[in-house]
Amino acid sequence: MRSTQSLSATTVLFTLGSTLIGTVSAQTFQRLGTCPTLGCVFPPDQTHFLAGQLFDVRLEVHAPVNGSEASNKGVPDEKFTFCIAHERGPCVDAAKFWEVKEAPIEKWSFSYFEDLYAKDAKQSTVVNVAAKAYRALSLKKPGDYTAKLKYNNGATTVARWVVRKPNTRRKAKNVLFFIGDGMTQPMITAARLIAHKSINGVYQSLMQLDQMDNLGHQMTHSIDSFITDSANSATALYTGKKSSVNALNVWADSSKNSHDDPKVETIAELFRRRIGGALGIVSTAVIADATPAALCAHTRDRGQAQTVVTEYLHSAEFVNSTYKWPTGCKQPDVIFGGGAENFIAGKGSPNGTDYYKEFQKAGYKVVHTKKDLLAAGKKDKTLGIFSVSNMAKWIDRNILPENLKGQKNSPTGDGTDAIDQPGLKDMTLKALEILTARSKKNEGWFLMSEAASIDKMMHVLDYDRALGELLELDDTVRASIAWLKKTGQYDDTLIVVTADHGHGFDVFGGADTKYLAEQTSDRAKRGAVGVYQNSGLSGYTVAEGSSPTNQTIVYGAQGPNFPVQWNPRYAYAAGMGASPDRREQFDLELGGPRLPAINDPTSGNIVNPKDNPNGFSVSGTLPIDEGQGVHSLQDVSVFANGPGSEAFRGVYNSIDIFFKIADALALGRT
């Protein structure tokens, strides 16, 4: 009873290719994502380009030695051909099409497991590869392209590419792009609940995000799996290209070298190359972490932190001496975040050098504390690195500052504590000041500001700290809008706030934390959870010791838009479907971020006996090698104000964000 859709010729070719796979159901593991057939084309089928955007081409022909796809005795076809046709034009050989030298054949092997059974049996499948690469190309004419890889005596892999017709009239002078890493609408709803007073079902104040002019949803999935990581999703947001987990601005090829994968140009690189405006990168994470890195870096492996900081300073051509990548971030005007370990001379820094010095040599002012940040002028390129590893969380900085002690995380590397760390708002407002001052007339500026630890705290199931980070982001957006209005730049600035993926968090009720802690069995403790009418009202918006039904409006020490108290007797009860074994007691973790599970050498991750000692145990749903929560599927919200922001309404793919921003800046060139 199944009917096959009326297929285009291309799809039929894919079908033919697929039949080669036969009964292989490789899924948990794939031979190579984005390459279901034995001939691989990167950029893959369905890629959309901004006119003139730079990218590499990678072609591979696979010959599995063993396994269900074993082919040609493991000898890959080296005589494959590759041609490109524009619209209905002839299919022209790649070297001729782009007027470049014919690429040499490269060869390598890799291995993978076909499924979990093969992994358990340690039966790997070996694949021999013949490949070519063409570097730093572009397509300028809008329209449809058909690229064909012919191999194995008649097999064809077709990639249909589209160059979108670009907007050529610039709408926005500046772009302020906020990412709440891992931020979902259920989290925004929970943040509203704890930070804004509701009387009789009516909120007396709202999140800044609630008040933005335009609302959209974006789909976050990867190119080859339906759950993404932050490298992959940032690549989509910044380049308009879906990629694979852990990849930064490259399509993942099968070679071991994580720096030879085919690259694509980012919105930051385009902004620098086309317009030359001021560029800023702000994050509360390690500054070499995926979301900030993805503005400038190109690597298959997001873990290559040295590559990332090298690319901030020198762009990709420095990392890949084998060929020239003729674009780059060209020394961003502002770089603020954590991750001093990649700058302090030692094993974490590029070539072991003092990378603060390298930045200083290039003309950067370097700052390490909130005090120095606020005191810094606005004329210099500025590198602000405020801690080893990720920066302190809003709750610890503002509510539990004792937790900043004993961390030995000074960004100077002297082993003292990084006590005087700025928050996202401090960093963002200073970045705006510097970018505004350094932007030449009409060039404008582009700033990416990331609330990174919404994600990091959701990973460790520290819901309170995650919501603290989210509220800091909201406060930062609010303060940025006010500053832009004050400085007369608001009407020229496109502001976009979105996330890169979700975590399956939601609030499902209230909890009497006192009662919960005092019960002696897991099942009795669960009786402290109140659902529906027994969820009650938010205990976070009333003064300590006061009833949640108290309708007085008061503010805590951190002012409006934050909870009045963080550890009320009647707390929200929340959780997610995916976690390691854990315990829940629904109160604020006082000693710093939670660590729900620990890895036992024999049995994998088990409940951390020190976490939530008064809570009830919940068995996990994740593989026992996962000690944290994981990302989830759900679409994330997009909020936008300013010129070009109407384009962010509705439901679309994450890659469309790149095109919408590029169109607001008129970055495409035919």
Place this chain on the structure above:
Amino acid sequence: MRSTQSLSATTVLFTLGSTLIGTVSAQTFQRLGTCPTLGCVFPPDQTHFLAGQLFDVRLEVHAPVNGSEASNKGVPDEKFTFCIAHERGPCVDAAKFWEVKEAPIEKWSFSYFEDLYAKDAKQSTVVNVAAKAYRALSLKKPGDYTAKLKYNNGATTVARWVVRKPNTRRKAKNVLFFIGDGMTQPMITAARLIAHKSINGVYQSLMQLDQMDNLGHQMTHSIDSFITDSANSATALYTGKKSSVNALNVWADSSKNSHDDPKVETIAELFRRRIGGALGIVSTAVIADATPAALCAHTRDRGQAQTVVTEYLHSAEFVNSTYKWPTGCKQPDVIFGGGAENFIAGKGSPNGTDYYKEFQKAGYKVVHTKKDLLAAGKKDKTLGIFSVSNMAKWIDRNILPENLKGQKNSPTGDGTDAIDQPGLKDMTLKALEILTARSKKNEGWFLMSEAASIDKMMHVLDYDRALGELLELDDTVRASIAWLKKTGQYDDTLIVVTADHGHGFDVFGGADTKYLAEQTSDRAKRGAVGVYQNSGLSGYTVAEGSSPTNQTIVYGAQGPNFPVQWNPRYAYAAGMGASPDRREQFDLELGGPRLPAINDPTSGNIVNPKDNPNGFSVSGTLPIDEGQGVHSLQDVSVFANGPGSEAFRGVYNSIDIFFKIADALALGRT
């Protein structure tokens, strides 16, 4: 370090009231929701009205006999006064303000527990009450009103009411209002994943919901708790008034009688009273269930099914002989759904009468099968009741029809099986046909169509069946738009699709269900879950036995927009943070809807030994008296097309939906 906001006089008065409560932290249980002081005003503070909308007023003065609020030796003040001021006008005594007779004093008592400790100790608090009610009033002048209840020698409870300035130019002739009960954006994302083919990260087709013209978010919380149920949330959507869990179009007072609580007029009643157009109600649930019931019924207790069906036929005045409620649904033109038990003569029907006959007497055509539904003409008022209890699920009707056998749920009550049940699309399209035919020129029609079992299947953690219902809703929206275009009504019809609340569901990876089933320990089974890159691609959009990486586009027997297969080896792995003890194996439940937990007389709800026998166990997070999943906090999406639909953009409260629809229909009258 806490600062008190500059408070309005009213808020200060509330503060004074609140101080009476002292250290009471009543939260899991409240004395009376929406009444934190000892004087209660309904409509409560912060109520917004459509100009001319009918409502009752209820006043109560509480005197707790014992407990932390014990007052006046348990004797409530019967000499309370109540006045209303418009804008800066004088505060006029209620009877005079509305020119009605002074209401008599009513008296009763009730009891409650102050918290879980009191409940465990069985120490209830008794409250004596003096009360009054004024019935069927309205406010016609837009602006601010201040209502003051004075009691206990100087205490005052103030309610600020707002009559919104209504739109008076009608934009939409017809309204088609869809509710996906419990439907969240994470569910929509999951439904897209299983029903639409993605190639290299690009969806080749989309949900109808993805393609709607306008996107918004609404907040779903209750008036007195942050989690809602469907009665309460439907009340907000249909009346613009937040209420309490289980309440249908009334504010919950403290009296035992569930029919004397203060009522408010619904959008359906207003549409009938103001315009007289055709009215339709469609649901896949029991037709007396909360979401359909809330169009017409008024009761504190959504469980009063006989009241609901009585109000469909006779409106509220029939139920409350003590006073006249001078508005009502006045016999909707279309009523389609399940719940035959409230019509078949017997204990479930009003007064034990044959309620099918009562409807027939009132001129209704009555149908009981899909065949008869499709064959029914379009001229008669039509009652279609297609099963006892809730209707069969899309998956069982379409994929596993054997599950319809042995249910003995024939709507005729003859003990046979209801095999020939229509789906939401069948019912909605027939409803549109009848409403169009019965609508007089310019009057137009209003149809509410509910996909009820998204919620019901999420409650039992049957994610597949819930997504089947969601996809059926999407298909129904698509088909309805096509039908409206075909009949030339599309440009006159406001279409809104939303939900009433969420469940904390999300997809967090893939699962090799074969591998999972074959492992022998819970911890080994969890190794079948693939996260991030190992989540892979959707196994639901390829032919059975084919790899998820197969890029061929094929359709299943149910056509596009539904999965090609429902039970692939590589399934999605999903769940939620709130559940009873359960087991998960991530494949399709073949024997009909899941029942994850069963109630053990001594230990409460435990894993149902028959559910997911090959799965791994997950301990629950809910009180052990909960055998199902529960509703969650997250904002839900709103999608809208047609005249007036631009108003549905952005973020707002659920009550605003009522005002947006009322404005599109110009139902307000000053």
